[in-house]
Structure formats: C-alpha cells, structure tokens
Amino acid sequence: MAKLLPSGNDLKFGDHFSILRPKFFEPGFQYLSHHGNQMIVLQPVKNPDLKFRGQVEYLAGKNQILFFGAPWFDDISQMRANGFTFLDFAFHDPSTDFLQVLKNQEIITNDIKELLSRINRQKKELEKTTQQLRDNQSQLKILSRIAELTINAVIITDAKGYIEWVNDSFVRITGYTLEEVIGKKPGHVLQGEETDLETSKYMSKQISEGKDFVCEILNYHKNGEKYWIKVFGHPILDEDGKVSRFFALEEDITISKKTEQALRDAKEKADASAMAKNIFLTNMSHEIRTPLNAIMGMGQQLTKTNLNEKQLFYLDTMNSAAENLLVIINDILDLSRIEAGKLNLENIHFNPRTLINRCINVMSPKANEKGLYLTANIDDEIAANLIGDPYRLNQMLLNLLSNSLKFTEKGSVSLSLRLMSEKHGVQSLKFEVKDTGIGIEEKFKANLFNKFTQEDESIVRKFGGTGLGLNITKKLVELMGGSIHVESKKNTGSTFSLFIDFPVSEEKEQPVEKGPTLNPEILRGREVLVVEDNLMNRILARIVLQNFGANVSEAESGFKAISLCSRFRYDIIIMDIQMPGMDGYQTTQHIRNGLCRNVPIIALTANALKGEKEKCLAAGMDAYASKPFSENDLIVIVAKLLGITGIDVDHKEEIKLYDLKFLEEVSRGDRTFIKTMIEAFIMVAEEVKSEIPDNFQQGNIPGVEAAAHKLKSNVDTLQVHSLKPLIRQIESEARNGNKNETLGSAIDDFSLIIENVLTQLKGELLAA
Amino acid sequence: MYGIVNKAIEDLVTENFGFPAWESVKKQSGIELDFFVSNESYDDSVTYKLAMAASEVLKMPLEQVLIAFGEFWVLKTGKEKYGSLMEAGGNNLREFLTNLPNFHTRVSLIYPNLSPPEFKVTDSTEKSLHLHYFSHRPGLQEFVRGLLQGLGKMYNESIFIELIASRDNGSDHEVFRVSW
Numbered sequence A: 001m002a003k004l005l006p007s008g009n010d011l012k013f014g015d016h017f018s019i020l021r022p023k024f025f026e027p028g029f030q031y032l033s034h035h036g037n038q039m040i041v042l043q044p045v046k047n048p049d050l051k052f053r054g055q056v057e058y059l060a061g062k063n064q065i066l067f068f069g070a071p072w073f074d075d076i077s078q079m080r081a082n083g084f085t086f087l088d089f090a091f092h093d094p095s096t097d098f099l100q101v102l103k104n105q106e107i108i109t110n111d112i113k114e115l116l117s118r119i120n121r122q123k124k125e126l127e128k129t130t131q132q133l134r135d136n137q138s139q140l141k142i143l144s145r146i147a148e149l150t151i152n153a154v155i156i157t158d159a160k161g162y163i164e165w166v167n168d169s170f171v172r173i174t175g176y177t178l179e180e181v182i183g184k185k186p187g188h189v190l191q192g193e194e195t196d197l198e199t200s201k202y203m204s205k206q207i208s209e210g211k212d213f214v215c216e217i218l219n220y221h222k223n224g225e226k227y228w229i230k231v232f233g234h235p236i237l238d239e240d241g242k243v244s245r246f247f248a249l250e251e252d253i254t255i256s257k258k259t260e261q262a263l264r265d266a267k268e269k270a271d272a273s274a275m276a277k278n279i280f281l282t283n284m285s286h287e288i289r290t291p292l293n294a295i296m297g298m299g300q301q302l303t304k305t306n307l308n309e310k311q312l313f314y315l316d317t318m319n320s321a322a323e324n325l326l327v328i329i330n331d332i333l334d335l336s337r338i339e340a341g342k343l344n345l346e347n348i349h350f351n352p353r354t355l356i357n358r359c360i361n362v363m364s365p366k367a368n369e370k371g372l373y374l375t376a377n378i379d380d381e382i383a384a385n386l387i388g389d390p391y392r393l394n395q396m397l398l399n400l401l402s403n404s405l406k407f408t409e410k411g412s413v414s415l416s417l418r419l420m421s422e423k424h425g426v427q428s429l430k431f432e433v434k435d436t437g438i439g440i441e442e443k444f445k446a447n448l449f450n451k452f453t454q455e456d457e458s459i460v461r462k463f464g465g466t467g468l469g470l471n472i473t474k475k476l477v478e479l480m481g482g483s484i485h486v487e488s489k490k491n492t493g494s495t496f497s498l499f500i501d502f503p504v505s506e507e508k509e510q511p512v513e514k515g516p517t518l519n520p521e522i523l524r525g526r527e528v529l530v531v532e533d534n535l536m537n538r539i540l541a542r543i544v545l546q547n548f549g550a551n552v553s554e555a556e557s558g559f560k561a562i563s564l565c566s567r568f569r570y571d572i573i574i575m576d577i578q579m580p581g582m583d584g585y586q587t588t589q590h591i592r593n594g595l596c597r598n599v600p601i602i603a604l605t606a607n608a609l610k611g612e613k614e615k616c617l618a619a620g621m622d623a624y625a626s627k628p629f630s631e632n633d634l635i636v637i638v639a640k641l642l643g644i645t646g647i648d649v650d651h652k653e654e655i656k657l658y659d660l661k662f663l664e665e666v667s668r669g670d671r672t673f674i675k676t677m678i679e680a681f682i683m684v685a686e687e688v689k690s691e692i693p694d695n696f697q698q699g700n701i702p703g704v705e706a707a708a709h710k711l712k713s714n715v716d717t718l719q720v721h722s723l724k725p726l727i728r729q730i731e732s733e734a735r736n737g738n739k740n741e742t743l744g745s746a747i748d749d750f751s752l753i754i755e756n757v758l759t760q761l762k763g764e765l766l767a768a
Numbered sequence B: 001m002y003g004i005v006n007k008a009i010e011d012l013v014t015e016n017f018g019f020p021a022w023e024s025v026k027k028q029s030g031i032e033l034d035f036f037v038s039n040e041s042y043d044d045s046v047t048y049k050l051a052m053a054a055s056e057v058l059k060m061p062l063e064q065v066l067i068a069f070g071e072f073w074v075l076k077t078g079k080e081k082y083g084s085l086m087e088a089g090g091n092n093l094r095e096f097l098t099n100l101p102n103f104h105t106r107v108s109l110i111y112p113n114l115s116p117p118e119f120k121v122t123d124s125t126e127k128s129l130h131l132h133y134f135s136h137r138p139g140l141q142e143f144v145r146g147l148l149q150g151l152g153k154m155y156n157e158s159i160f161i162e163l164i165a166s167r168d169n170g171s172d173h174e175v176f177r178v179s180w
C-alpha cells in the first residue's frame, strides 16, 4: 500500500481522496460512521487511474473511521503501470485471478471475431464458386444446345479419335446414325477412294499429337454420294492439360466448292473474251491510226506550202475530218481501257483556273463560228492548286462543252466552277456546263449516259459524234469518286453538272505549264535513224525531224536498220514496233547486242493499249511515242533523250512491269505477305529463267512447257502484264510440240523481259 | 491441452514459414480441426501430433521445435495475446521463477479442467536456483528449456540452463539448474 498511498498525520482526507461511489450524495463522516455495510470506492487525487474498493468501520471510542480496502485494477497492464506484480497480492486476494479471467475473456472474444471473419470470407468464396458453377453450367447448356442445333456436323471423340457423340446435323450430312458410328473412327466411316490421303494422314497426325487442325476433305455419304467438308478439329484438355477428347466441327462446303470452280471457269472465260476484245481493239486502232497518222501529218505539212483558197478549204475540211476520226478512235480506246479497268488516274497538282481557261480557249473558236457566247466563272474560294487528274478532267469538260456547243444554235454556253463544301483539306467542287440549246426529251434522260445513245438517228446524221462521249465522261467522273447529273428541258437548254472532290494541294505556286516552244535548230547536226515499214509514216517522220535540223536516215525493215547500224553511227533511233519480218523488239535486241549498245531508241507504236509501253521498255527501248504523234511530242522526246536542255525534261519515270494491287487486295496490305510472295516469285523465276532457254536449246520441248507452266500462276498473282500472254504462248506452243521460230522468238522476248522484271522486283524488296 | 497452446503452434509455424507450411503441417499431422478455441481443452495428442508434424515438415529435430515453441510462447504469445500477463509474474527473472509454482496453481484453480504442471524452487541463491518440474505429460522438457530461454531474453539476462535430473534417468521429475 505504501506504493500507492500518502502517509502521515493530520493530512486532510479531501486533499488526497475523492469518493467515486456513492457519488450522487456526499457521504459525510456522519453517514459513513453509520453505514459500515456500504461498499465505498475511493480515488487518489494524484492518481485518477487508480481505484480502491472497500468498506469503513466506525471506531466509536476514538470517534474515527477506518477504511479496509484493496486497489482495484481493470487489466494487467494497468497493474503493471502502477508497479505491481502478482507477488504484491495476498494469495487469498482473487483480484489477480480476476485479471487473468478478464484477459481470457478478451482472448476468446478475439477468437470469435476471427471466426466470424473467416466465416465471412468463406461465404464470399462459396458465393463466387457457386456463381462460377452456375455460369459454367449455363455456358455448357448453351454450348451443347448450339452443338445440337448447328447446321454443321459436330463429332466428339475420345482421346484416341473414337466417336463418342455426334449431333443431328452429322446424321443429316453423313446419313449415319449415332448408333452406327459410336466407337468408330470418323475417317473409317466417312472417307472413300477419292479422299486425299495426305489430308487424311495429316488429320490423324494432329489428333495423335493433340493439336488443333483445319482442313478441307472429300467425304462419302452413307448412300455413296460425295461431299466436301471443312473440318475444324480441337483437342479438349482435362485439368492436368492432357487430351481427354477431341471436338470436330464439320462444315459442308460442297456448294461453295462448286461455286468456286464455276467462278474460276467463268473468270477464265471472261478473261479470255476481254483479252480477245483488247487484241481486236489494238489491231483496229493500229490499222486505222497508221494511215490516219499519215493523212494528218501530210495535211499539216501541206498547209505550210503555197495553196489557193479553194485548196486551203479542201485541206481544212480534210484535216478536221481526220481529227474527228481520231477523236472517235480515241473515244473507243478510252472506253475499252476504262471497261478493262486499265485506266489509271493521275494524282498530280494542277491549277483549276488554268484548266478552265484552257478549256474555254480551246472551245471559243467553235463558239465564235456559231455566234454563241462562251463564258467561264470560277468561285474565289477555290484553291489555287488541287490534286487530281487534270488531263481527264480536261477531257470531260471539253466533252460537255463540245456537246453543248453542238446542240445549241443560239444563245450561250457557260462553264462555272463552284465550291460546294470544304472539309479536312478536301474541296467538293461542282463543274457546271449550261447551254440554251435544244434540250433533252424526258424519256431519253435515263439512257443518256449509256453507250451509243443519241436521241434519234437524224441527230446522229446532223451532229455527228460517236455517242460515247457522255458515257466516257460518266465513267471517268465515277472513277474519280464523283457523279454527273443533268437537268434539261426540251427547247430551253441543258445543264450538266460534275460533282468531284479534290484534295487541296499544299504547293502554293504551280510552275507555269507551257507547251515547249521549240527552237527550229534544236536537232541541228544530229544523226537520226528512222526505222519504219510504212512509207508515208517514214516520210512524215523525216520531214518533221528535218524541220528541226536533224540529219535523217531511213530503214524500211529491221534487217536494213541492223546493217545501217553496223556501218554508221547514229545519235538516236526511232523504231516502229510492228514491222513484217523482224519486228521492232527483235531489231532493238539485235542492235543492243551488237555495236550500238547505248544508242537511245524510241519505240513508235499504234498499239495504244496498256502493257505495250511496258513491253517496249522491258525490251530495252528508252522511250515510247504513240502514233499518230504530234510534231512537238516527237521532237520533245527526241531532244530529251539526246540530253538537249532548254525544254522541260520530266524525270524518266520507271514503268512498273508488274502490279502488286492484286496482292495488296488479297492480303489487305500485309507487307510481309507481299514480300514473301515477291521472294517466292523471284525464286521460281530465277530457275525458270534459265530452264526455258536451256531446254529449248537442248530440244527438250516438254521441259520448256513444264518450266513455263511453273511460272504461269506466279506471273498472274504478281500481275506481270508484260509476261502474261508471253508465258502462255510459250506454254501452248511447247505443248503442241512446236520447236519453231515463234517459240524461239517468244523465248527471246521472255528472257529479255524477265531480266528487267527481276531487277525491278529486287529493287522493290530493297526498298521495303 | 488448452486450445491456446495449439493456436500458438499454428502462429509459430505461420509467422515463420508462411500459411502453406502450416497447411502442410496440419495435413501431415492428420488433424482435421480448422480452428482451435483458446479456452477449450483439447486432447494432449493434438499438441503432440502438431509438434511432430512440424518437425517433419520443417525438417527440424523435435527438440528444436519444442525449444522454439517455448521461446515463442513467452516472447510472442505471452506478450501479444496475454498482454502484460507474463511480465506480471515478477520484476526480475529470480522473482518470476520463484513465483512460477504459484502461477500454475492459480491457473489450475481458475480452470479446474486443466492440468497444468507443478513447479518447485530450491537451492535459491542470488544468481541461480534449481527449478523442479512435475508433470504427468512426457517429453516436454525441451519445451521447458525453451520457455526458460525466452524468460532470459524477456528479462535481458544471459541465462545458463542445465538439466540435472530427468524422468529419463530414473528421477520422478525434471530438475533444471538455472543460473544467470
């Protein structure tokens, strides 16, 4: 007690203790001396943590009260804090035991709390697993329902491939019931003599290795009928990751297989007829253009001579008739190019104002002739430069304008260019050609843009034209992603509108395009050899070249050209492609192999169809001019090749001998795929390149056929236009066993072109 | 034995070797109880099985396990679960050991269905004494050694313990000479 209580005499009780209980009344001396049976709780003033529990005893003789009590602790740490150990308590005093019991109660309460939280945790886990179980079950239900309902056959086998279950569609597709196939291998039941053994082996191998597989295979119905299926095989793993079952889904692809074949056949037919058409057109254009070329060229030269008025008039009429004829041929060629999908649009900068003005300039003589007003109007907001195909746009506008001029007898024709909207740097434009002409009858509007449509035959007679112009314009505008519309009233006039979007070009100022004005001395002293079988064309070329100062020699055949080349030195050679005997390609090859390796050679051809240009370049020629050529065009090309400066020289653009568009389409632009295909092509081509000529030399014609065949499909996938007909020609000639000159020369062509194709493709790989 | 004893073994294993180790000790012991109620009396075999399983799983000799358990009981269970109960046993090691016989007698009175051991102190000097340990339970002498070591640590004394008599040597109880 000494540890806890003050000691001494005459200390005042109230200075050291307060009475905690009773606390609602003051138990004074008087009260206490008569209530020895009341429990009293005291608190030392200096240590309010501490309590004493006890009772008082009144000593009557001394008129004093004595307090009997012991300290009361609520827990052991409080006891320790006051410096007590169990040793301080009398053994009969149970307060320390009480503290232990209290402590124990605390421990047990903690036990209960821990138990509760464990129960909670388990409850949550249980809920989660139950939910998962429920989910799994409903998923399983859905899946098995799908398996039952799908129109595809579903097979479930054990790990070794023996059937455990099949669905109803299996029964429908195969004709076998579950009872008939259970415990058997699907292959034993379904496959037959025409089933591809390799595929069958592949499936067995995948199953034995527990791997996924997808393949197409021919199966047999119970009644013997054949059908094609696509099989998706998938192993089902048990908990330890071991294959416990196999799941196979079989899709009946018989119909799509058949359609595929039909499509392939149809495409081959279509390709063949398209090819025939192209060849026809090429030939026709050649047959017509060659004499036309001569007529126009001669006419041009003739105008430079002294003529009287009558002669001038005749000549003028002749010239314009020839020009018209040329327009017609060009229209037909354009159309066939568009329809063959061979027309590629330019994507270059152009100035829309210059373009409009030029159209007006070209057309104003005609307008003046007929006494019509021809006006143009351009919105200020239209960008100075746009990106697109100005040549085709020009062609469309000229077509619309000349139509309008043709069908308008009095009043005006106007061309206006309006900005409809502008978004993200793209201007939506409306080109409008409006006239006050005869208009179009309502019932003809619907067919207006179709081929060969003119309102009535008398119009054809009166106004001329091929009837192709609007059709071409419509196709061109659609190629540009735009549209054409017409509004018209009979006898009031027509309005044709083109709606086309063009990206705005960032380039501020376009270099002014101008047709080069050529110095008449530009070819002074140059030696030019013209190789051309057609006399008129030869003379025409000579006159043109001589006008610019060149010294011209002529050869009417390939043989003559070669012999001239071996004796004389030429600065440049102009070579017709289609010559009897040795054609332009062969002649070029001979010249290149001989002494004149480096002399520039310009191909001259009436074959304006696509592919011709590539073929010329592949054959080792340096440039290409299409007949009929204009004076200027020919001179510019010649001057460029001779390195003569002072005229605009375009970069010699590399013409691609192949087209990766098809690959890009099928692979959706996957570069690695395209690269692999190119590599594959190169690999095969490198082999075939020597196989074909080697076999030919050794007289092994079947070997030639086999080699050609090997390359054929590769040529198609890479769209190597220049080789497509050639490789087929080689294959078919060889198949017929012809060890003739045609085969030989085709092989020569092939060797030449394949070299160039390979070089370009290798460049493509390097650039990738 | 009292549930808190088994719980202490659980805590010892979990705190030092992780929950999975405790799971395997429990599995090894073959005991299927998931929870020990602190103030419930469990059959002694539970405690023995747990100690032996711990020895096997943790690859420690049984004696080592018992010593560790003794120390743990004083330093962790005594402190964390019982608060200041252990320290209330005396102001120093000597006082504590002297009081140890009364301590367990108290326990036996509060929980009549327990059978705690009995202790007796003789040959007491300033720095040493003989602690006599009486129990009907066999094989727990190393547990006592661990407990004593724990007490030494608690009172910051370097303690020396020597078993001078044992039931293994024909005596009817163990006598430890403890000096510090």
Ligand code: HEM
Binding pocket: B001, B002, B005, B074, B078, B082, B085, B086, B100, B104, B107, B114, B115, B116, B117, B134, B135, B136, B137, B140, B143, B144, B147, B148, B151
């Ligand atoms: C906070 C202090 C302590 C408490 C609450 C306590 C309590 C207990 C309890 C409840 C038992 C179990 C008895 C049964 O279940 O039958 C026990 C056993 C035991 N106690 Fe203590 N004890 C404490 C400290 C000590 C100390 C310091 C020693 C030191 C030597 C000791 C030695 C033992 C021994 C050896 C046993 C095993 C049972 C046996 O041998 O029969 N205890 N104790």
